[in-house]
Amino acid sequence: MAIVWFRHDLRLHDHAPLRAAAQDDSLLAVYCLPSAWLATGPAGVARIGAHRLAHLGQALAGLKAALQACGNDLLILVAEPASALNTLSAALDNAPIHVHAHPGWEEREAIAGVKNTCVHEGGGLFDRHDLPLPLDPFPTPFTHFRKRLEAAQWPALSPQPAPTSLPASPALPDNLLYDARSAATALFANSPAQADARSALPYAEPDWHGSEAAGLAHLQRYFSTELVADYKATRNGLLGTDYSSKWSPWLALGSVSVREIEAQRLAYEDHYGANDGSYWLWFELMWREYFQLLMWQFGRRCFHRQGIQTQLSDSSRKVRHDPAAFQAWCTGTTGCDLVDAGMRELAATGYLSNRLRQNVASYLIHDLHQDWRLGAAWLEHQLIDFDVASNQGNWLYLAGAGTDPRSDRRFNPVRQTAMYDPDGAYRRCWLPDRFS
Ligand SMILES: Cc1cc2nc3c(=O)[nH]c(=O)nc-3n(C[C@H](O)[C@H](O)[C@H](O)COP(=O)(O)OP(=O)(O)OC[C@H]3O[C@@H](n4cnc5c(N)ncnc54)[C@H](O)[C@@H]3O)c2cc1C
Known part of the structure; x- marks a missing residue:
């Protein structure tokens, strides 16, 4: 048994x-x-x-x-x-x-x-106990880590096939953990998907469900399209389902294994030849791997305000307690259009592009001067792709408490708006009350 x-x-x-x-x-x-x-x-x-x-x-x-x-x-x-x-x-x-x-x-x-x-x-692409570089001291910056793996041509581990049959479940006494079972039945029966036609990841539709079957089908579809080759050029997009891979929700649930993704990425390169997009998808998976290793290495320190640093970053020293400012950020009512559009998309859909995640996080830290850990907690609540290592790692990075060589990275909302939403399509989509 x-x-x-x-x-x-x-x-x-x-x-x-x-x-x-x-x-x-x-x-x-x-x-x-x-x-x-x-x-x-x-x-x-x-x-x-x-x-x-x-x-x-x-x-x-x-x-x-x-x-x-x-x-x-x-x-x-x-x-x-x-x-x-x-x-x-x-x-x-x-x-x-x-x-x-x-x-x-x-x-x-x-x-x-x-x-x-x-x-x-x-959970990762590699065996963390068998890497071509020591983890102590931790390899900073990220580029150092990635280049060492690339130079060693370190192969990802292969995924194992699914079983086709399994032993039967043992009988359990009816009353064993009765409350815990009933609580689960009630919880999931009362948790319907929330559809929004504007969603970049419309998980209420069967093709985007969180299940393994939907995830594997998505992977197969993705690797049979031009989207892979275009990825490097489109990955900073803000609208629609196609600008990035949208693998993250399945990776976070583990309904698709990262090794399966890498095996299919390699098969794509074998078949169509490597291109900028297929390489850049590997590059992004390296970020995921890096943040997992960071959390393995630093554990609880990833949740401290000073993070893995020995002292508070400049932004953390400027933190002031302002519940109204945090509330305005959460509800998309700060008055900064790009940030508000992002926070409304997040609340309405449970997903947000990487570009907007960087912007909303930077705004909370560097413009509203709030504790980055509150922002991380809000994203934990909202994101359908919430993954503790990626979430904490990215927040640490932006707050100058992680491994960014450029400590305290601020995204200028005016410049970001001009670069990534020049025609206002994104703000019109999520702020119809402000942009008719
Ligand atoms: C403040 C903040 C919080 C974040 N929280 C999470 C989180 O909770 N869960 C999560 O999976 N990602 C998180 N990210 C990283 C990134 O935004 C998402 O992985 C990405 O937007 C998911 O969309 P995609 O699958 O289409 O990504 P793509 O651009 O298609 O990238 C492919 C895959 O690479 C990995 N990846 C890409 N960028 C990153 C990154 N910066 N860090 C780690 N892995 C990356 C993901 O597994 C992703 O699915 C966060 C980023 C920021 C700035």
Whole structure:
């Protein structure tokens, strides 16, 4: 008997814990949404908001269906994970719990609180214990890290195939974790997707659902179009579904493995030849990898105001407590049109382009002089692609508390507007009250 504890890896393909547990004669697959995510966080709202919940619900429904097709099932809970997993293991003769390692601090602490775990690597492109450069001291800046990997032509690990059949689930007593099961059923039944015709990532539509099946289909579509070759030129776009890959929500849920993406990117280059776009997608995946390693290396320090630096950055020294300014930022009512348009898009859709994320974050830090961690918490609530390492890493970077060699990077909203929304199409779309 074995347990697979799904967390940010809601898929069957490239899943080492599932492959290991499938060797047993009976397998319990479980997902446990931490109840702490529903409590009010530092931004004054639940850590997981309506968009994230709906999108996660799609991924869990897809995972459940995929497990059922293999002869298994998925138990979904809302509870404190360590306590729930220990209860399940005890009820199943101390069954081992197979789980993926994850760089998030909370995720690491959760594993530390669970007995009988078998922890498997697998969230990144590489084996973090086997890299062509030391991680201590941490390779800064990012360019140094990327160039070392490129010079070594360090290959990404290959994805493992999905199983086609699995052992059946063990029977559990009806009343075991009854409240946690009921809470999950009620939560996801009451978390519908919110459609908005303007969305750059319309996750209410089946093609954009958070499930593994939708993610793999999206990947296949993406690599069969011109979008890859055009990526470097279009990636700073603001409107429509096509300006960037839109892989991030599936990567964040783990319903698509980053190794699967890289395998398909290489297959694309084999077939069509490498181009600027296909290279730049690799470049961006390196950022993701870098921020994961940063969080592995610095753990809890990524959540401190001074971040991984030994002293506060200039912007952090200027922070003043102003709840009204933070509220105006969250609701898109600061008076700065580009920023307000971005914050309204985020609230309406749960997604925002990278260009606008940089702008809204810079504005909160450098113009409104608010604590960057409040902004990170607001994005945690909103983003359907929320990923703790990428979110924290980017905020640290912009606040001068991470690894940016140009400390305290401010984006000038006037210049950014002229460069990226010269005809006002983006502001008209999201601020119809100001631009008729
Ligand atoms: C303040 C701020 C907060 C962010 N929070 C998150 C977050 O919570 N989750 C998240 O996945 N990304 C985050 N990002 C990074 C980036 O904005 C998104 O990954 C990207 O916009 C997702 O859209 P895409 O998949 O179309 O990206 P593409 O441009 O198509 O890039 C392809 C992939 O590369 C990776 N990538 C690209 N840029 C970055 C980056 N700067 N950092 C890390 N990985 C990157 C992502 O996995 C992305 O899916 C944040 C950026 C900023 C400035």
